[in-house]
Amino acid sequence: MEVVYIKPWRCQICGETYLGSEAPDRCPYCGAEGENVKSAAYYLEYGKVEMSEQSRKDCLEALRLELNNEKFYEKCAEEAENQISRAIFKRLGKQEGEHAEVFEDMLGEEIELKEEVQIPDNDYDRFTEAHEHEKMAIDLYLAVARRAPEKRVKDVFRAISDVENEHLIMSNTFK
Template identity: 50%
Template sequence: MMKPMRCQVCGEVYLGDEVPDRCPFCGAAGKQMVSAAEWIDYGKVDMNDFDMEQCRTALGFEISNATFYKCCAGKAENIFNQAIFKRLTKQEMEHAELLANMMGVDMPDFTEESCPDTDKEKYEEAHLREHRAIKFYLESAAKCENPRVKEIFRALSEIETEHLQISNVYR
């Protein structure tokens, strides 16, 4: 029977019979989906200035990548790539919201991002952006102090690794 599950990364609720392979909202691994009754609300995380600064940088990456993918979806060459870019836009938006919640700040304004005309070049740029995000999250997870911040940065690095693999397949 359908039951509510909740993502321990992004907090979104999923109704289903089985634990999904990945969170349909943020892309986190299925192991992050817990029964809604067992879900822990971390809310705003009490972190030091260094961790806060790292979260601010991360939020900047997520907003920038979400805006980039939105541009890509808006001028994709076919509906297949459009579907991928749409999903990536939503996942990066979830990541941005998650970071803003952890920091206890409002979502920042959107940046202006342009994107290449051909889908091949879009995926090439996606590859560079995801590579940059993964590198940042892994290095930052090691340097940050707060355990929740570390955990989220590691989870995000795994999700962006999946995005990187998508860019590798289609570029």
């Protein structure tokens, strides 16, 4: 019998550990591309990042956006019209939650959303709104990746903008 060795892989963006015989295509937690998931032995702990005032503002805005999207997708999953849209909304919500944690770690603080999140009354309109949310996030994250002076901030925003791009494609495909 062939012996398969299970190894720990760790995502350099969200810090979560994946166990498997091979590295995953994408981080199963935050959705970051596989190149960000390395053998756990090479993992670098960044923790709170020293940042310029602008980057701090950008991270706070990103955190608010992620928390808002997490709530939005959670509600969409609760109200979903079928198992496929439910699965998609659930997965997107979980990934946005992971993204929020990444920004909290970088900032070294947490915030609480006060606003209630409203969702449209059917899946088609929910996917349409999801598309708008993701587009907004991508635009902001790419701008931050360009202007941030800190390498870690650039890397995180670039990796997460790529994930939001995946979300955008998903929200278009299943509409």
